[in-house]
Amino acid sequence: MSLTEGILCSKSHEYLLEKGGKYIIGLTDYAIEQLGDIVFLELPDIGAEFVKGEVFATIESVKAASEIYMPISGKIVEINEAVVDNPEILNESPYEKGWLVKVESETAHIDSIDLLEYEDYKEEIA
Amino acid sequence: MTKKTFLHDEQVKLGARMIEFAGWMMPVSYSSIIDEHKTVRENVGLFDVSHMGEVYVYGNDSLAFLNKLVPQEISKLIASKAVYCQLLNKQGGIIDDLIIYKIEDEKYLLIVNASRIDEDLNWMVRNSLGFDVKIDNQSHNYSLLALQGPRALDLMDKMGVKKENQPEFFSIKRAEIFNINLFVSRTGYTGEDGFEILVKNEFSELLWNYIIETGKEFNLKPIGLGARDTLRLEAALHLYGNDMDEVTTPIEAGLAWSVAKNKTADYNGKEVIKKQLENGGEKKLVALKMLERAIPRHEYEIFYNNKKVGIITSGGVSPVLNENIALGYVNNIKEICLGSIVQVKIREKLYKAEIVKKPFVQKKNKETQK
Incomplete structure (x- = not known):
């Protein structure tokens, strides 16, 4: 199975993957490649709630700091502590090991309407 | 219209990611900024800095x-x-x-x-009245390559400029590499030993490819502007536009070491500089090391006892120290000195930082800078 199978992507380069009723959020391989060496991540607290489009995290490469936006509305139920300690994991594995947060969402099916399947996303950014 | 250096296409072939910088398309990175940075600290790196004038x-x-x-x-x-x-x-x-x-x-x-x-040319021309001088801008005719790192001297030797003929620190010599006449100077912007090579545009591609090829056994890699910036920051070398501008004096910028203390000739700004050599200026440049995990960046504010006292002008990660470092300006008050703890405002939160000595990483060249 391809790593990008079933994921949905936003035009601001976040990806969303539904797994067991929760939604995994991360950054696409394209976004990571553009950013270069990732050196710092600031993730939200568990329990924090965000609406679609809101900034929920910050990522810093050697060059600059960038904001990460919620692709859907929801509540943070899990964060990836490993990437906070070792941000370079994102460069190595943006999909498998380099996910950022898991959320619970009541409105994901509506919120994800404007998200793109990976192939369409690649075409959009090309 | 964005300009391209004569080495643009060679760099793209080597996988460079190009960005616009100062009106030029320049390579920001070939592989990874951190990897390129370490290449220069440990082996040798080749830079195209032909955008310079x-x-x-x-x-x-x-x-x-x-x-x-x-x-x-x-x-x-x-x-x-x-x-x-x-x-x-x-x-x-x-x-x-x-x-x-x-x-x-x-x-x-x-x-x-x-x-x-x-700006430089305009200012020079305005100041040239009454002087018998010719100001000759040759920027469009020359390419500038930088060869930086501990193995630069050996590589230069291998390329035919033998060690005994290499210029001393802060010197320039005419030389010949690959049958190309050029200037070699012992200068750079990384804190490492190394050279800058000034060559006519028509020979720059030939020279670039010869260095890439000959450099292989020295683990040479091409280096982009991203690593150039992290290297110069570790060496606490200033970047014009960030750490210096027209409302900052060399004394305020911590460059008093470079200023002649008893210069008899008159020069622009002499009255101000003389006064500031005695008492300092309105502000002073400081080097900061973060004590908490957060990255200081250009234009973040500096606080002391919860009062805003200054601003970061350059900041980022130090790949060698694995710490977060910055240069910035604070009000010229004596309470803020080496060892002082200040705070940097990052995304609305204050993080502790210590004022430390420059440079962050000891320079390997022979510069005697206080």
Whole structure:
């Protein structure tokens, strides 16, 4: 199975993957490649709630700091502590090991309407 | 219209990611900024810095003319030597920082920042009235390559410029590499030993490819502007536009070491500089090391006892120290000194930082900077 199978992507380069009723959020391989060496991540607290489009995290490469936006509305139920300690994991594995947060969402099916399947996303950014 | 250096296509072939910088398409990185940074600290890296400006000053009054423009003592400069200078306005503010090379009597080469070529030329022309000088902008005819790192000397030797013939620190020599006539100077912007190579545009591609090829056994890699920035920050070397501008004097910028203390000749900004040599300026440049996990960046605010006292002008990660470092300006008050704890405002939160000595990473070249 391809790593990008079933994921949905936003035009601001976040990806969303539904797994067991929760939604995994991360950054696409394209976004990571553009950013270069990732050196710092600031993730939200568990329990924090965000609406679609809101900034929920910050990522810093050697060059600059960038904001990460919620692709859907929801509540943070899990964060990836490993990437906070070792941000370079994102460069190595943006999909498998380099996910950022898991959320619970009541409105994901509506919120994800404007998200793109990976192939369409690649075409959009090309 | 964005300009391209003569090495643009070669860099793209090597996988460079190109960005616009100071009106030029330049490589920001070839692989990873951190990897390129470490290559320069451990082996040797090759940079294309052809965007930088080259201006010759000739004529009977060239020495007197240059002495009016900068607070350094140009009359002490002997042929083949170079000096780090600042071009000052009447208020002592820095129009640009540059290196002046004395090629021979009445012939000097000025290497200036790409973003400042027009301002520099305008200012020089305005100041040239009454001087018998010719200001000759040759920026469009020359490419500039930098070869930096501990193995640069061995590589240069291998390329035919034998160690005994290599220029000393802050000197320039005519040389020949791969049958190409060029200038080699022992200068750079990384804190490492190494060279800058000035070559006519028509030979730059040939030279670039020869260095890439010959450099393989020295683990040479091409290096982009991303690593150039992290390297110079570790060495606490200033970036014009960030750490210096027209409302900042060399004294405020922590460059008093470079200024002649008893220069007799008159120069632009002399009154201000003389006063500031005694008492300091309005603000002072400090080096910061973060004590908490957060990255300081350009334009973040600096606080002391919860009051805003300054601003970060350059900041980021140090790949060698694995710490977060910055240069910034604070109000010139004596309470803020080496060892002081200040705070940096990052995304609305305050994080502790310590004022530390410059440079962050000890320089490997022979510069004697206090």
